[in-house]
Amino acid sequence: MITRRSFLANTSLAACSVSTRHLFAFTPVAPAIVRTPSGSLRGESIDGVRVFRGVPFAEPPVGPLRFLPTEKVAPWKSERDATKFSAAPMQHKQLDVPHSEDCLYLNIWAPEGSGPFPIFVWIHGGGFTDGHAFEPMYDGTDFACEGIISISVEYRLGVFGFLDYEPLLGQQYAGTANNALHDLMTALSWIQENISAFGGDPARVTIGGESAGAKLIGTLMGIPSAQPLFHQMISESGGAERIWDRAASAEISKGFGDLWQKQSGETIANLKTAAGTALIQAQQQFIETWPQHFPLRAELDGTLIPRLPVETIASGSARGKRLLLGTNREESAIFIGPHPAKDATSIQLGNMSVAKFDAVYQHYKDIYPQLSVEERRIRAVTAEEYWIPSIRVAEAHLKGGGSAYVYELEFQETSGRLKGNAYHSLDVGMVWNHPHKQVADAASEACLGKQMHAAWSAFIRGETPAAPGLPAWPLYDQQSRSTMVFGANANAESRVEQAPQAAELKLWNETL
Known part of the structure; x- marks a missing residue:
C-alpha cells in the first residue's frame, strides 16, 4: 500500500508526462542576456522564450547561516551563467539531480519583448520534505508563449x-520553523526588485502552488508582511491549517533533538556542523517514528505569523485580492489505495486527531449510502486533508474582503491502479498543459488540460478564468457556493454546481 509519506516524494511523477519539445531543443538556441539590479544573467532563448535557470535570490544558507532566516543575495559583478538548474534542496527522496543546502534559486521562463507581462510564481509540493522547482512538469514554456512570465522557486x-x-x-x-516561508518571501522580494528587467510587471504577481505548495500559499495569505509581494493567489489541494502553535513546535524540536543525540552519539551543538546527509537520515527516522503526521511544519510564532492564518485572512490580511482555489474529488485514493485494509490512522490524517476524524466519519454512511466502504473512506480522508481546509480558506477570504473562484476536479483517471479516481496531483499536469499521454482516454485528458491551462492563464492575466468549451465561471459566495466542476470523462462536460456536497459540508461544520 502506498502511504502519503511514501508518495509525496513522487507527486509530480504520478501527475503527468512531459512534452519533449520543452526538454530537447531541435531549434537553434541563442544566448539571452538580461541586466538586473542584482547583476547580469546569461540564459537561453528558445522558440521565442527566454529561459534563465538557477538564479540566486538569497545568500546560501550554509556554514554560519545554516538554520537561520534567509539573507538577501548580494549583487554579483560579472555576468552569471543562468543556463543550468541549481541543486535540489536536501531531502530523503532519491533524485537523479544533486542535492545541496545551497538551494535558494529560482527559474524564469519569459516571453521575448518588453512587456509588461503578468507573473506566475510556482511553489512546488512534496509534504514540506520533498520535491524541487525544476521538475520537467513545471517547465513554463507554455505560459511564456501566452505572454506570462513563469517562475519556479526553491525553498528549504x-x-x-x-x-x-x-x-x-x-x-x-527563534522562529526557524518558518525558514521556508522566509525563503519564499525573499524570493518574492527579489522578483519585485528585478522582474522588470525581464519585461515583468511587479504589480501583477500571482503566487500558486499544489499540495504543500498550496498550503504555503494559504499561510502566506495570512502573513501581513507578505502582502505587498503578491496580488492574487492560486491554491490547488491546499488549505491553511497545517501549522503548529509554539508549544507543539517546541515538543517536535525536543523530539528531534533527542533522536539526533541517540542516533548520532553527537551533542545538540553538533547540529550546526553535522553533514547534511546525516541530518536527513535523522529526519527520516524521526518522521517514521513520530506519532503525528507531518511533524515538520510552520509555526505560529507571533511575529511572522501573528495568528492562525485562517483567522488573519478572515480579518482582511488579503483584502481585495483574487483567489482561485480547488481540490480533486478522490485526492486520498493515491495514499490509502482503492481497497484500504483498515480504518484511518494518524499516518493518513494531516490536520486532526483520529478521535475527531472518527466523530465525522461515522456519519458518512448516512450521507453516502450508495458508496462502498473504501469509497466513503477515501472521500472522508480527502475532506479532512484538502477539501474542508480549502473551503475554510475560501470563506475566510470572502469574509476578509477578497474574492474567490472555486473548482473541483472530478475527471477520472482512465487506466492503471487509480482508474476511476480524481486523485491527488492529477490536476497539476493539466494546469501546466502536460497531461498524461499513455492512458486509455488521453484525448479527453488533453482536452480538459487545455481548458484548465487556458482558464488559469486568464486568471493570471487578471481576467475571469475562462476557456473555450467551459461554462461561465461565477464567483464563489457562501450562499450559492458556485463551483466549477471539471468533468469526469469525455461524456461528462464541465459544469457549474451550486452548493456541491452540501450534506457533507454540513456534517463537518456541525461536528467540528
Whole structure:
C-alpha cells in the first residue's frame, strides 16, 4: 500500500508526462542576456522564450547561516551563467539531480519583448520534505508563449526549513520553523526588485502552488508582511491549517533533538556542523517514528505569523485580492489505495486527531449510502486533508474582503491502479498543459488540460478564468457556493454546481 509519506516524494511523477519539445531543443538556441539590479544573467532563448535557470535570490544558507532566516543575495559583478538548474534542496527522496543546502534559486521562463507581462510564481509540493522547482512538469514554456512570465522557486525543506531550533540552539534561532516561508518571501522580494528587467510587471504577481505548495500559499495569505509581494493567489489541494502553535513546535524540536543525540552519539551543538546527509537520515527516522503526521511544519510564532492564518485572512490580511482555489474529488485514493485494509490512522490524517476524524466519519454512511466502504473512506480522508481546509480558506477570504473562484476536479483517471479516481496531483499536469499521454482516454485528458491551462492563464492575466468549451465561471459566495466542476470523462462536460456536497459540508461544520 502506498502511504502519503511514501508518495509525496513522487507527486509530480504520478501527475503527468512531459512534452519533449520543452526538454530537447531541435531549434537553434541563442544566448539571452538580461541586466538586473542584482547583476547580469546569461540564459537561453528558445522558440521565442527566454529561459534563465538557477538564479540566486538569497545568500546560501550554509556554514554560519545554516538554520537561520534567509539573507538577501548580494549583487554579483560579472555576468552569471543562468543556463543550468541549481541543486535540489536536501531531502530523503532519491533524485537523479544533486542535492545541496545551497538551494535558494529560482527559474524564469519569459516571453521575448518588453512587456509588461503578468507573473506566475510556482511553489512546488512534496509534504514540506520533498520535491524541487525544476521538475520537467513545471517547465513554463507554455505560459511564456501566452505572454506570462513563469517562475519556479526553491525553498528549504524538512529540518532545514520547518524545525524550530530555538529550544535546541538558543534564541538566535527563534522562529526557524518558518525558514521556508522566509525563503519564499525573499524570493518574492527579489522578483519585485528585478522582474522588470525581464519585461515583468511587479504589480501583477500571482503566487500558486499544489499540495504543500498550496498550503504555503494559504499561510502566506495570512502573513501581513507578505502582502505587498503578491496580488492574487492560486491554491490547488491546499488549505491553511497545517501549522503548529509554539508549544507543539517546541515538543517536535525536543523530539528531534533527542533522536539526533541517540542516533548520532553527537551533542545538540553538533547540529550546526553535522553533514547534511546525516541530518536527513535523522529526519527520516524521526518522521517514521513520530506519532503525528507531518511533524515538520510552520509555526505560529507571533511575529511572522501573528495568528492562525485562517483567522488573519478572515480579518482582511488579503483584502481585495483574487483567489482561485480547488481540490480533486478522490485526492486520498493515491495514499490509502482503492481497497484500504483498515480504518484511518494518524499516518493518513494531516490536520486532526483520529478521535475527531472518527466523530465525522461515522456519519458518512448516512450521507453516502450508495458508496462502498473504501469509497466513503477515501472521500472522508480527502475532506479532512484538502477539501474542508480549502473551503475554510475560501470563506475566510470572502469574509476578509477578497474574492474567490472555486473548482473541483472530478475527471477520472482512465487506466492503471487509480482508474476511476480524481486523485491527488492529477490536476497539476493539466494546469501546466502536460497531461498524461499513455492512458486509455488521453484525448479527453488533453482536452480538459487545455481548458484548465487556458482558464488559469486568464486568471493570471487578471481576467475571469475562462476557456473555450467551459461554462461561465461565477464567483464563489457562501450562499450559492458556485463551483466549477471539471468533468469526469469525455461524456461528462464541465459544469457549474451550486452548493456541491452540501450534506457533507454540513456534517463537518456541525461536528467540528
